[in-house]
Amino acid sequence: MPRTLRRAIVTLALIGLMIALEFGFERVVTDAAWRQLALAAMVNIIVALSLNVINGMAGQFSIGHAGFVGVGAYTGAVVASNIHIWLFIHHRTESAPLFQNSFLVMPIVLLSAGAMAGIFGFVVGLPSLRLKGDYLAIVTLGFAEIFRLVIATAQTGGDAGGGISGALATLGGQNGYGGPDVRTILTTVTDPEVTARLNTYENGGVPQYAGPFWIFGAVVVVALIAWRLKFSGWGRALRALREDEIASAAVGVDPTRYKVTSFVIAAVGAGVAGGLLASMRDGNPTIQPDQFTFNTSFDAITMVILGGSGSVTGAIFGGVFVTFTVKMIEQLQGLESVQALKVQFPSLDLNALRMVVYAAVLITLMILRPEGLFGERELFKKARTKKSPSSNDTPDKPVATPVPEPAKPEAT
Amino acid sequence: MSAYREDDAAQKTTSSVPVLDLRGVTKTFGGLRAVSDVTFSVPERSIFGLIGPNGAGKTTLFNLITGVYKADSGSIRFRTTDLGPLKPAQIARVGVARTFQNIRLFGQLTVLENVLIACEHKRKAHLLSALLRTELFYRDEEEMKNRALELLAIFDLDKMADEVSTSLSYGNQRRLEIARAMMLDPKLLLLDEPAAGMNYGEAEGLKTQIRWLRDRFELTVVLVEHNMQVVMGVCEDLHVLDHGETIAHGPPELVRKHPKVLAAYLGEDADEALDAEAEAAAHAGQGAEEGDSAAPETTELT
Numbered sequence: 202m203p204r205t206l207r208r209a210i211v212t213l214a215l216i217g218l219m220i221a222l223e224f225g226f227e228r229v230v231t232d233a234a235w236r237q238l239a240l241a242a243m244v245n246i247i248v249a250l251s252l253n254v255i256n257g258m259a260g261q262f263s264i265g266h267a268g269f270v271g272v273g274a275y276t277g278a279v280v281a282s283n284i285h286i287w288l289f290i291h292h293r294t295e296s297a298p299l300f301q302n303s304f305l306v307m308p309i310v311l312l313s314a315g316a317m318a319g320i321f322g323f324v325v326g327l328p329s330l331r332l333k334g335d336y337l338a339i340v341t342l343g344f345a346e347i348f349r350l351v352i353a354t355a356q357t358g359g360d361a362g363g364g365i366s367g368a369l370a371t372l373g374g375q376n377g378y379g380g381p382d383v384r385t386i387l388t389t390v391t392d393p394e395v396t397a398r399l400n401t402y403e404n405g406g407v408p409q410y411a412g413p414f415w416i417f418g419a420v421v422v423v424a425l426i427a428w429r430l431k432f433s434g435w436g437r438a439l440r441a442l443r444e445d446e447i448a449s450a451a452v453g454v455d456p457t458r459y460k461v462t463s464f465v466i467a468a469v470g471a472g473v474a475g476g477l478l479a480s481m482r483d484g485n486p487t488i489q490p491d492q493f494t495f496n497t498s499f500d501a502i503t504m505v506i507l508g509g510s511g512s513v514t515g516a517i518f519g520g521v522f523v524t525f526t527v528k529m530i531e532q533l534q535g536l537e538s539v540q541a542l543k544v545q546f547p548s549l550d551l552n553a554l555r556m557v558v559y560a561a562v563l564i565t566l567m568i569l570r571p572e573g574l575f576g577e578r579e580l581f582k583k584a585r586t587k588k589s590p591s592s593n594d595t596p597d598k599p600v601a602t603p604v605p606e607p608a609k610p611e612a613t
Numbered sequence: 614m615s616a617y618r619e620d621d622a623a624q625k626t627t628s629s630v631p632v633l634d635l636r637g638v639t640k641t642f643g644g645l646r647a648v649s650d651v652t653f654s655v656p657e658r659s660i661f662g663l664i665g666p667n668g669a670g671k672t673t674l675f676n677l678i679t680g681v682y683k684a685d686s687g688s689i690r691f692r693t694t695d696l697g698p699l700k701p702a703q704i705a706r707v708g709v710a711r712t713f714q715n716i717r718l719f720g721q722l723t724v725l726e727n728v729l730i731a732c733e734h735k736r737k738a739h740l741l742s743a744l745l746r747t748e749l750f751y752r753d754e755e756e757m758k759n760r761a762l763e764l765l766a767i768f769d770l771d772k773m774a775d776e777v778s779t780s781l782s783y784g785n786q787r788r789l790e791i792a793r794a795m796m797l798d799p800k801l802l803l804l805d806e807p808a809a810g811m812n813y814g815e816a817e818g819l820k821t822q823i824r825w826l827r828d829r830f831e832l833t834v835v836l837v838e839h840n841m842q843v844v845m846g847v848c849e850d851l852h853v854l855d856h857g858e859t860i861a862h863g864p865p866e867l868v869r870k871h872p873k874v875l876a877a878y879l880g881e882d883a884d885e886a887l888d889a890e891a892e893a894a895a896h897a898g899q900g901a902e903e904g905d906s907a908a909p910e911t912t913e914l915t
Contacts, residue, residue, distance in 0.1 A: 426744055433743035434733050434754065441719040441730045448717035450701035451679060451710070452731035452797060458702075462740070577721070 215421060223300065223414035237483050238528050240413065243420045244477050246520035249504035250427045250513065251470025256502065257511035257577075258436060259463040260443030261330065262338045266501045268345030269468040271493035272321050273314035273475025275352070275372060278407040278488045281310045281480050282380035285408040290395055296403040303410040310410070311419065311476045318472025319465050321348075326464035331457055345498055353490035377489035379406035406486025411477050419477055423470060427513045428579075430466070439463060440511070500527075507566060509573030514580040519573075526562055530555045630692055632657050632801050632833040633678070638687035640670075640677055640857075647673045649857040650687070655801075655850075660827055661835045662848030662865070666877050670857035671837040672714060675803050679711050680704045691801060706734055710799035712790045714806045714837075718778045724789055725774040728761040731796035761796065767829075768792040783810060791826070801833045802826070808840035816840055820847045845869060853877070 230236045252266045284306050288294045329340035355369035372378050441449045446456045504523045508515030534551045631654035640648040648670040655661045663671050676682045680701040689696045738753040765771040768788050808816045838844045851868045853861040855877040861868050
């Protein structure tokens, strides 16, 4: 079948490209800072694409997306570290993560991160999406903050106790999670061989399995899924729902079901982004609760709205744009003229200045393009709804009593 | 079909169960009884009119039938199905379609997409199939699109299939709303003021259209309408509501002469009307019956 063949070729070509990126990315982008920025942009794209499903396509305003990214990140970090140590003990791998092992670790990490975030999404979405108006915004914001604070304020150290508080303590509290404590594992191990092996383990934090292969690969897969969701009957039903909930219910589209499904899908996407975030090589092998503050949610919303609510290509553009703009503005601080200004006016707060510039960029864009850069449209979208050949010969038009055109006034 | 009969009689003369059967349906909003103990049944393939002055509870009754509101008491059955516990989307799926008083189309969607939404629930290919873009997905999409285009052709809207629905003329929007409802393959169609905003000629056309719809799609039609030209011309049975209560039931020629109906419709002018004596009396009786509970609605009428 030509379609199957075409797909197989495209898939193979993409996998080839990803492998090439895995090994060649350092040569293509030589500057490490830019490399990290590019990878961060990719993760942000996934965050934006997933938020776009619920905020853009379904029109439900969720402002707690960072919470789901966080759930995914912590799940991914825990899963990745434990598999890593298991590999270290039983398969005698190095302390440093290897690319070939990532094919075992990353699928499990991404699946578990996505699944866990999806479960949280279902639990949060099911009650709140039945309500109308801004309740969802409040509930999602509350969820994200509760999640962050529960982890950040967990009692760490010896007196954590057992049960839930003990489990939370292993996540590292405010200091962040950097893999399981090898000393704790040692206390449970009886096999002397394993003990000896574990003693040689160098804890490098959460193992950084997610290289360019996984990050770029995930972006391609997530973008493809988002695109296909939008241009399917399901995406059409979501758009209808956003236009008019009562009318969609009247034609058989169950609003709650569609909203909860899209909310769960958005959460799964955020979880996958979190899983990547946990294992990416960004020079930060730990996961901290502060990575998932309201600012992260807000950035995600900015990406979606800037790109154009509901637009897949818009969300991709927004993810890249916001990541790089923030970085560019940070770079401004290093400029000589800005530094000179700082010398002249010591009270000048450069961080505040950065936020001012960022705000100015956003406000300008919103004035110029209130519907976002793309609106709901897509780049590279060919004209759709071509007529099917068979549709023209069948219709049985009423001949005697034409429904068409409300009859012309006959007796006015 | 046009002879007046009691509900029990209707059960005997028509072999099948009524398409729609309401028994003692009551709905209150706070202290206001919007619909009070309404009982009627609609026989198969009839055109049934639900009329009454503004605020009589007609649209509320539609919302009760389609599950937008839940009745406080009483039962609503569609053939043998109890609609009470069902959600609006489920009611639409069992074959009860409706249009809205102020057209509710999906504005940003094209004409074709508007119609396609109504067969979304019949899709065989589910979400995973859509994500994988399986053969089934494409076949399904193709089938649905063909069916939708056929239906649009019947309503003479196929030429504008790719236009955004808000760009359509008012008349075309009304027709599109009906076409969308028909995509559900309904057995019962509820039309909420289809003649709103139509002139005499257009309303005449609408009468033909409603009859044609009924015959072409083998439907039962219930319509809420203010336009008496349409109601009297097309309905075989009428049910008249005022302040949420049934005041008359029967074929148009009987209902139009019914004193309570005259009072309800002409009541607002009764004070000034020259020959108001009888009606004024009837109106006064009516008012006493209603009591204080209906006060907010009464103010709307007078």
